Amino acid sequence: MTEPILSFDQISVRFGGVLALDGVSFDIARGDTFGIIGPNGAGKTTLFNCISGFIKPAAGGRIVFNNKDLIGRSVHEVAKLGISRSFQNIALMQDQTGRQNILTGLHLRLAYHPLASILPLRRVSDAEAQAAREIKRICELLKISDSVLDTRVDTLPLGQQKKIEVARAVVRAPELLLLDEPAGGLNDRETGDLIDSLESLRDSSELTIVVIDHDMNLVMELCNQLAVLDFGRLIAMGEAANVQADPAVIAVYLGQPDAA
Amino acid sequence: MRALLHRTKIPLSMVLAMAGAVLVASEANSYYLYVINLCMINAIAAVGLVILSGVAGQISLGTAALLAIGSYSTAIMMVHLGLGFLPAAVLSAFVTTVIGTILAGPALRLTGLHVAIVTLAFGIIVVQLIGKGGKLTGGMSGMTLPPVTILGWAIDNEWRRFIAILIPFVLVTAGSIRFLRLKPGRALRALREREVAAQTLGINSSAYKILAFAYASFLGGVSGALYAGLKGYISVDDFTLWNSIYFFVMIALGGMTSIIGGVAGAFLVTAAPEFLRGFQEASQAVFGVLLFVIVVFLPGGIVAPFAGLRRRLSTRQTRATAPNTDEGQSGDPPR
Numbered sequence: 001m002t003e004p005i006l007s008f009d010q011i012s013v014r015f016g017g018v019l020a021l022d023g024v025s026f027d028i029a030r031g032d033t034f035g036i037i038g039p040n041g042a043g044k045t046t047l048f049n050c051i052s053g054f055i056k057p058a059a060g061g062r063i064v065f066n067n068k069d070l071i072g073r074s075v076h077e078v079a080k081l082g083i084s085r086s087f088q089n090i091a092l093m094q095d096q097t098g099r100q101n102i103l104t105g106l107h108l109r110l111a112y113h114p115l116a117s118i119l120p121l122r123r124v125s126d127a128e129a130q131a132a133r134e135i136k137r138i139c140e141l142l143k144i145s146d147s148v149l150d151t152r153v154d155t156l157p158l159g160q161q162k163k164i165e166v167a168r169a170v171v172r173a174p175e176l177l178l179l180d181e182p183a184g185g186l187n188d189r190e191t192g193d194l195i196d197s198l199e200s201l202r203d204s205s206e207l208t209i210v211v212i213d214h215d216m217n218l219v220m221e222l223c224n225q226l227a228v229l230d231f232g233r234l235i236a237m238g239e240a241a242n243v244q245a246d247p248a249v250i251a252v253y254l255g256q257p258d259a260a
Numbered sequence: 261m262r263a264l265l266h267r268t269k270i271p272l273s274m275v276l277a278m279a280g281a282v283l284v285a286s287e288a289n290s291y292y293l294y295v296i297n298l299c300m301i302n303a304i305a306a307v308g309l310v311i312l313s314g315v316a317g318q319i320s321l322g323t324a325a326l327l328a329i330g331s332y333s334t335a336i337m338m339v340h341l342g343l344g345f346l347p348a349a350v351l352s353a354f355v356t357t358v359i360g361t362i363l364a365g366p367a368l369r370l371t372g373l374h375v376a377i378v379t380l381a382f383g384i385i386v387v388q389l390i391g392k393g394g395k396l397t398g399g400m401s402g403m404t405l406p407p408v409t410i411l412g413w414a415i416d417n418e419w420r421r422f423i424a425i426l427i428p429f430v431l432v433t434a435g436s437i438r439f440l441r442l443k444p445g446r447a448l449r450a451l452r453e454r455e456v457a458a459q460t461l462g463i464n465s466s467a468y469k470i471l472a473f474a475y476a477s478f479l480g481g482v483s484g485a486l487y488a489g490l491k492g493y494i495s496v497d498d499f500t501l502w503n504s505i506y507f508f509v510m511i512a513l514g515g516m517t518s519i520i521g522g523v524a525g526a527f528l529v530t531a532a533p534e535f536l537r538g539f540q541e542a543s544q545a546v547f548g549v550l551l552f553v554i555v556v557f558l559p560g561g562i563v564a565p566f567a568g569l570r571r572r573l574s575t576r577q578t579r580a581t582a583p584n585t586d587e588g589q590s591g592d593p594p595r
Contacts, residue, residue: 114439
């Protein structure tokens with residue numbers, strides 16, 4: 001196995017009396033599409049929040065991304081290292097168009113100083129023109145149409161909003177993408193459409209994707225590797241097909257794969 | 261021309277308004293010219309407040325204090341250090357920026373109304389310090405400035421003052437429109453609406469809030485320096501809490517998040533006493549009613565109808581109906 005892009009070492013998080021994560025350790029290999037599944041409250045989103053820098057795990061734990069320790073870094077610093085994410089509940093700027101939202105995702109790629117924007121400088125207009133091309137590229141890849149792009153997101157169907165959020169997260173070409181329940185609240189047709197988009201994203205780049213979802217369809221179609229969390233513990237991990245057949249996992253899910 | 265406007269991201273409407281202002285100014289008597297000058301000076305500070313309070317969401321009741329610092333440092337440098345108006349004004353703008361940016365410190369730890377109270381306290385402290393400033397600030401009796409010359413050009417009538425104020429006014433307005441349309445404006449809007457998500461896009465929340473304070477402070481300083489130059493005499497009565505509130509009224513009338521709106525609001529509020537002079541003692545009451553009507557019927561400010569019109573003209577109708585959006589609105593991002 002090649003050098004992992006992300007590794008967790010003894011990650012524990014306690015919220016009051018509840019142990020949300022309990023000594024979780026595993027690695028994610030570069031280029032994998034990695035699913036993390038588990039019942040509600042298993043600690044999946046908490047794990048994402050530890051990576052992003054919103055939650056600081058208990059002392060002794062380490063999260064290493066590309067040989068750099070993540071714990072202790074602020075959220076925007078983690079982003080700058082090349083980690084991007086989406087949210088369980090859509091976190092788009094609702095009164096803006098899709099294009100404006102995705103442009104905001106290019107913040108780190110626009111290298112000019114914020115005050116340079118005041119002057120009609122060449123490097124500012126060049127950077128903004130480049131940004132417009134990046135948006136075109138990512139929207140072609142994720143199959144987001146121009147009319148959707150120029151509509152206020154609060155008037156778009158949920159499925160389109162989810163795609164715009166993914167576009168906003170990946171437009172700056174991060175190395176690692178964290179997707180928190182991308183199919184949450186979507187109907188079957190929208191989920192299928194989103195899977196299509198995510199597959200073309202996965203196949204077009206070196207991007208490593210980590211997906212949390214209850215929707216087993218999405219996870220099984222998209223992911224080659226799987227980890228299962230239950231009550232804050234890692235109970236199984238490995239090739240997706242093997243993990244799905246694991247008796248311990250079946251016990252936790254108790255027929256849930258079909259219900260999803 | 262069109263290409264130049266497009267490249268510099270300056271709206272045509274602004275150029276037309278500017279041309280109109282010059283035209284009106286050329287016909288105006290010196291009193292009206294004085295009012296227009298005051299409008300532009302207030303508009304500069306209002307633009308700063310649009311960015312700080314409207315866009316960055318940091319409610320500031322300290323605008324008058326920033327103006328006071330800009331005015332008084334200009335006056336002090338001219339009277340006590342013998343500096344010319346231009347160097348004094350430029351240095352004052354930087355002094356105001358430094359002092360105003362210190363406010364970002366407590367504001368980073370606080371939210372909403374508490375930020376407003378900190379800036380309010382700042383306003384009280386500044387005015388008190390100036391009032392107790394003895395010979396340096398002239399205390400409660402104010403300061404008189406020496407005659408203003410800029411690069412050897414005596415600014416000794418309203419028309420020349422108009423030119424001297426128009427230039428920074430145009431630069432500030434055009435620069436700020438670009439500032440809001442490009443990266444920093446997008447970052448500030450994202451932070452106000454979705455701070456959590458914005459940070460995961462790499463936007464440094466503290467750095468941008470500090471930038472917003474610095475920006476508004478700089479413009480407050482510029483505005484104050486020009487005010488001192490225009491009036492020739494300043495006193496603490498020019499920089500009360502009422503003045504700060506009026507700046508807030510300006511941007512609220514204009515539309516909070518729009519530079520053009522802030523400018524329009526500043527012109528309206530500053531010139532209102534002149535328009536309403538015909539109502540004599542009822543003029544204050546008429547102004548109150550006017551405010552009431554605008555805020556109730558145009559909660560998006562006086563620019564809102566124009567923005568709506570432009571949207572309707574420029575974007576085609578989308579077929580996207582929204583059967584599922586209810587679910588999407590159900591929650592905020594974690595924390």
